[in-house]
Amino acid sequence: MYLSARSVRFFLPLTTLCFLCLLMGQQRASAGQSNSLMDISADGKLLACSNRDSGTVTIVDLASNKKQSEIKVGKHPEGVTFLGKSHQLATAVYDEDIVVFLDADSGKITGQTEVFDEPYGVASSSDGSKIFVTLDYPGRIVEIDTHNHKVNREFSSGSHLRGIAISNDDQSLFTTEYYTALVRQIDVASGKTTDEWPGGSTDNLSRQITLHPRRAKAYLPHIRSRITVAHGAGSIFPIVSIVDTKPGEGKRRRKIPMDSFRGARVTCNPWDTAITPDGKTFFVVFAGTDELYVCNVIDDDYRELTFRSSLRLGHNPRAVRVAPDGNTFYVYNSLDFNVVAYDTQTLRPRAIIDVTENPLDEEILLGKRLFYTALQPMTSRLWISCASCHPDGQSDGRTWHNPEGLRNTQSLAGMAWTHPIHWSADRDEVQDFEHTIRGPLMQGSGLVRGKINPSLDAPNKGLSRALDAMAAYSNTHEFTLSPYAKKGLSPAAKRGRELFFSKQTKCASCHSGPFLTDSVPSAKIVRHDVGTSVDNPGEKMGPAYDTPTLLGIYRTAPYLHHGKAKTLEEVFTIYNHDDQHGNTSQLSKQELADLVEFLKALPYEDPVPQAKAAGMVKVSK
Incomplete structure (x- = not known):
């Protein structure tokens, strides 16, 4: 095609205008594109923040940087999102299996929707007419109509889903599996998976995913759990993975190790990410080392990110969000109970906003801060914290090659009622974990001055206020009722x-x-001795083990101390040698299925009243 000088003069401005319009069309003009504990309204006037420990959502007026209202929504809210361009919002209340809808202007609840179990991430369509919610267990996505608060449909997408984001054109969802960091692209119209990007075998704890506003890129923070090395210098690694979401182009997925991103500086537990509207600046917060990295986004499909600067933050930062105009970003310090506003260019703080009062006992707060930190006196190498394997008291879904043998990570729920601790019952109080803090795994200076007592010997309780505080927090985790027993036990159960x-x-x-x-x-x-030590030739402390609680077992696969039983059925068949672990070999197929249904329904009632009636004593610290 031949263009004259005159036509070129008119053609170039026209093509430039079309290109700019295309870029503008790719930018999202509404809030709620990806899940986080914070969201900012599309007009930039309001910020919403989920307060997990308070069970509330706080609305902040960004013109004055003041708390406007705080609304009680239930136990442990997680993701929060504004609906399209409105001041309506929704939050996923994890422990109560509900999604709560609120009006930010009035500070009132407008409705709620019950879901199966553990709602975590929530993202809104651009017009705000529907939201999509990930259910951590069992791995479903729920679409909810925001006008009548009814579930439109549900579809399965792997297991243990947390992160979710919706494309600018509302045609695709992107989700992350919590325990594998696998990313899936799902067609909104059909609910079917159209693409997926697996992580490595060690990828773990992926809570969130962020989409680039202009390019076909997705960013997810997570860790690597290197289960073959139980050592503070080589077990847990911080990662930001970048996915090329355009089919058939570029390198499908790449990892950027955050422990070597800025030389020798190590970070821990990347939790949330955000990107400026122009797509040029990337933020990631590290909940274990209480810091934030500011990165340049490089459009070369090779380096992807380069380090620009870092900021020291408050205790346990769990969220970062950027204002629609790109001039301010906000960080939520979950254990300082505040949000800090920063200037995007100078990185200087503009305001500190208290979003909720501390709901925790001061001892519990100290213990929780210690549990989540990867700084001294807990660790010296910065790679690992207690929460790297027991986030929010749950399991990391891994079986570790510990010095004593294979050990499947256990949940801390109900631990206050079920001492001693560990599969080998080699700790009779949480304070005995001072040995772990000082040992090769964490390599910290410790919470006690001087010598400590051997495990199972004289108590270490009372030797240190900080150690007792960590024990007190560790013993606070409780069970939630099984979703399989919400309407009572089924006939099979x-x-x-x-x-x-x-x-x-x-x-x-x-x-x-x-x-x-x-x-x-x-x-x-x-x-x-239930015969399971024979499945682990490297076992050094068996063959007898502590009896674990069965409450909440429906969501804690794999099973047994060695983690080799992938299902409850395998516990009773493949790994029940000579009926040492219960007489189950004679059960019919139907009886075995019934037994599994009962276990999945645990707990179907609160065990604490029964425990108190039986005279059981709860360990407080």
Whole structure:
């Protein structure tokens, strides 16, 4: 095609204008594109923040940088989003299995929607007519109509979903699996997976995903859990992974190690990311080392990010968001209970906004800060914190090659009622973990001055205010009721209960009491040989093990101390050698299915009243 000088003179401005319009069309003019504990309204006037410990959502007026209102929504809210361009918003209340809708201007709840279990991430369509919510367990996406608050549909997408983002054209969802960091692209119209980007075998704890506003890129913070090395210098690594979301082009997925991103400086537990509207500046917060990295976004499909600067933050930062005009970014310091506004260019703080009062006892707050930090006196190498393996008291879904043998990470729920601790029952108080803090895994200076007592010997309780505080926090984690028993036990679960407590199976000979374990705080430590040590040739402390509680077992696969049983069925079949772990070999296929249904329904009632009635003593610290 030949263009005259005159046509070129008119053609170039026209093409430039079209290109600019294309870029503007790619930018999202509404809030709520990706999940976070914070969101900013599309007009830049309001900020919403979920306060997990308070069970509230706070609305901040950004003109004055003052708290406008705080609304009680339920136990442990997580993701929050404004709906399109409006001041309506929604939050996922993790422990109550509900999504709560609010009006930010009035500070009032406008409705709620019950979901199956553990809603975590939430993202809004550009017009605000619907939201998409990830259910951590069992790995579903729920689409909810924001006008009538009814569920339009549900579709499965892997397991343990947390991160979610919606494309600028509202046609695709991008999700992350919590325990694998696998990214999926899902067609909104059909609910079907159209593409996926697997992570490495060690990728873990991926909570959030951010989409580039102009390019086909997705960014997700997560860690690598190198289970073969139980050492502070080589177990946990901070990562930002970048996915090329345009089909068939570029390198599909690449990792940027954050522990070597700025030379020798190590960081811990990347939690949330954000990017400026012009796509040029990237932020990532590290909840373990209390800092933020400011990065340049490089459009070369090779380096991707370069380090610009860093900021020291408050305690346990869990969210970062950028204002629509790109001039200000906000960081949520979850254990200071505040949001700090920073100038995007100078990186200087503009305002500190208290979003909620500290709801925790001062001892619990100190213990929680210690539990989440990767700084001294807890660790010296900065790679790892207690929360790297037990985030919010849950499991990291991994089986570690510990010096004593394979050890499947356990949840801390109910631990205050089920001492001693560890599969080998080698700790009779949380204070004994001072040995772990000082040992090769964490390499910290410790919370006690001078010598400490051996585990299972004289108490370490009382030797240090800080150590007692960490124990007090560790013992606060509670169970939530099973989603499989919301309407009571099913007929199959009732039949399974009869089998469980029967003399035929003898399950209750060890799994007894309100917490279904004979491991209770007392002077006597009980261990049982259930034949599972033969599956782990490297075992050094078996063959007898502590009896774990069965409450909440529906969501804690894999099973057994070695983590080799992928399902509850395998516990009773492949890994129940000679019926040492209950008499189950004679069960029919239907009876085995009934037994599994009962276990999935645990807990179907609160065990604490029964424990108190039985005279059991809870360990407070």
